[in-house]
Amino acid sequence: MYELENVLRPYAWGSTTAIAGLLGRPASGGPEAELWIGAHPDSPSTALTSTDGVAAGDGGRQALDALIARDPEHYLGGESVAEFGPRLPFLLKVLAAERPLSLQVHPTQDQARAGFAREEAAGVDRGAATRNYKDDNHKPEMIFALTRFEALCGFRPAAESRAVFRHLAECFGLAGLELPPLIPRLLEDLAQPDEPAALHAAFGRLIAGGENVAQATASIIAALVSGASTGAYTAELSTVVSLNEEYPGDPGVLISLLLNRISLAPGEAVYLPAGNVHAYLRGLGIEVMASSDNVLRGGLTPKFVDVPELLKTIGFEAAGVPRLGAESTMLGQEVFRPPFREFQLQRVQLFPGAEPVPLAQAGAAVIIVVSGAVMLDSPKGDLRLERGASAFLPAAEAPVNVHAVAGATGPALAFAVTTGMKA
Known part of the structure; x- marks a missing residue:
């Protein structure tokens, strides 16, 4: 190690x-x-x-x-x-x-x-x-x-994005403001019955940029900061305002409304x-x-x-947010297995006196300690890692066990990555 x-x-x-x-x-x-x-x-x-x-x-x-x-x-x-x-x-x-x-x-x-x-x-x-x-x-x-x-x-359903732009159009109407021509065109794009085609058309129109996108973005921002209602879209439209502060007029500001906003x-x-x-x-x-x-x-x-x-x-399919739940393999260990063979993530939390946790290791691994300290042991030796330290664990040294450090007063927390192959 x-x-x-x-x-x-x-x-x-x-x-x-x-x-x-x-x-x-x-x-x-x-x-x-x-x-x-x-x-x-x-x-x-x-x-x-x-x-x-x-x-x-x-x-x-x-x-x-x-x-x-x-x-x-x-x-x-x-x-x-x-x-x-x-x-x-x-x-x-x-x-x-x-x-x-x-x-x-x-x-x-x-x-x-x-x-x-x-x-x-x-x-x-x-x-x-x-x-x-x-x-x-x-x-x-x-x-x-x-x-x-x-x-x-990822892309949200075209109908949801269309609803956001329709809300913006209504805000301009209620305020008696001139509607940017870009918004009706995006509404037409997003109304296409073939959803990938609708998302492709709207994204392509925005990413092309140009004066019409910059002007529409400026008009939308002006309406929002002057008090236009965000309705049910507070998170999305607040994001538009904050992104424009960083990148004024950038096509990505309005592209954000085509995407899932997650926290x-x-x-x-x-x-x-x-x-x-x-x-x-x-x-x-x-x-x-x-x-x-x-x-x-x-x-x-x-x-x-x-x-x-x-x-x-780009894949122009709307999909739900690809959340990844943990598999609890034993007390103190969670494994996150995305559908990729290259990697999986393990979260290991050990309290003082806890039993050691064997890493689910297939091939090589790396580990970083973000709280407390841990002791690693393998058939080839052992290694103590303090908070902030990291290590490479060769495949030939598996299996590796993670131990709580004797005399520790608080929990240790470490993250390890190995391949997604079966151990």
């Missing part, structure tokens, strides 16, 4: 205090958006290898992707290598959003492979702002809320398959995904938006 040092991404939308507060360390003074725990080549964790004779000569530290490359079957397990190749198939992030992230969607595996090959063949630099596919992998993901977590997630309580989770349009708005959570950085953006961002590629990637 290897304790890890991890890369902190300082994106501008990140909280300045949330990750530091969770992990019990001083804040850096700048935005702290994502803590990456894994072996993604863009920001691999560093494994502390000073006690590992096999890795001797590396100065006691080695990038986790390089360590795994020494002996993939030892570190990942033969079944994982056979299915996912010689790379850690998942990535864990601690995510802290103080401001909205971009509206985005992730490709399917086939789309990622084709898009990556196409851009490689065209010679598009992997660091270019116009690059869509950074790697050849898909990026299904899930988010577990540590605090109240606000998000947009997760601490302990709740959702999963996001390929094609799901989403945006995290605010909150602290544990995010888990396949090891990829492929993102097609659709607004709420100054970054590149490739509209044709985006439209090919």
